[in-house]
Amino acid sequence: MALTQMALDSLDFDATIALAEKVAPHVDILEIGTPCIKHNGIKLLETLRAKFPKNKILVDLKTMDAGEYESEPFYKAGADICVVLGVSDIGTIKGVIKAANKYGKKAQVDLISVEDKVAKTKEVAAAGAHIIGIHTGLDQQAAGQTPFADLAAVAGLNLGVEISVAGGVKAATAAQVRDAGATIIVAGAAIYGAADPAAAAAEITAIAHA
Numbered sequence: 001m002a003l004t005q006m007a008l009d010s011l012d013f014d015a016t017i018a019l020a021e022k023v024a025p026h027v028d029i030l031e032i033g034t035p036c037i038k039h040n041g042i043k044l045l046e047t048l049r050a051k052f053p054k055n056k057i058l059v060d061l062k063t064m065d066a067g068e069y070e071s072e073p074f075y076k077a078g079a080d081i082c083v084v085l086g087v088s089d090i091g092t093i094k095g096v097i098k099a100a101n102k103y104g105k106k107a108q109v110d111l112i113s114v115e116d117k118v119a120k121t122k123e124v125a126a127a128g129a130h131i132i133g134i135h136t137g138l139d140q141q142a143a144g145q146t147p148f149a150d151l152a153a154v155a156g157l158n159l160g161v162e163i164s165v166a167g168g169v170k171a172a173t174a175a176q177v178r179d180a181g182a183t184i185i186v187a188g189a190a191i192y193g194a195a196d197p198a199a200a201a202a203e204i205t206a207i208a209h210a
């Protein structure tokens with residue numbers, strides 16, 4: 001059993017809301033993707049928070065510095081999860097964890113471009129990170145990479161932290177990701193690129209929840 005997260009990666013405010021209207025009933029978590037939050041800012045979070053009270057919302061800030069200062073306003077505005085980069089300083093990561101704990105929310109550490117993902121996972125789990133993000137980014141996907149080997153290595157640690165997996169996950173690979181130990185399955189293109197995004201989201205969620 002895993003939760004599903006839909007990555008809203010459009011730059012357009014209204015298109016993002018319209019897509020969220022379609023998929024929100026069919027996923028557990030709405031993600032405001034990095035390009036989307038950079039383009040639209042905290043106003044988009046406030047709008048989604050008001051419109052979709054039943055969904056958790058993740059803001060993919062990919063914070064690299066000033067962890068507490070950058071993330072706190074987003075937790076205050078209703079984010080359930082904010083993302084900090086694993087390649088950032090441990091002080092930055094601890095700052096996001098501190099802000100999350102202040103609001104009873106969660107901090108996710110994204111392992112994108114981290115060289116030693118096992119060592120980093122141990123370090124940030126000990127620091128109190130709530131979720132580890134195994135993430136093959138869009139540019140890495142374009143170069144042929146996948147998240148599966150990293151997922152196996154991190155899940156094998158059995159540290160008891162939640163594990164989120166992103167990077168081209170689709171219905172055909174969702175069961176593999178779930179069975180390998182993911183507690184959150186992320187899908188972006190597999191949903192927003194589908195002819196029927198609601199149906200695509202429902203199909204992935206049915207697999208994740210099985």
Ligand SMILES: O=C([C@H](O)CO)[C@H](O)[C@H](O)COP(=O)(O)O
Pocket residue numbers: 007008009033034035060136137138166167168169186187188189190
């Ligand atoms: O986080 C993402 C990317 O780095 C842009 O910010 C995507 O939202 C994430 O990779 C999920 O999208 P798909 O890989 O298309 O499923």
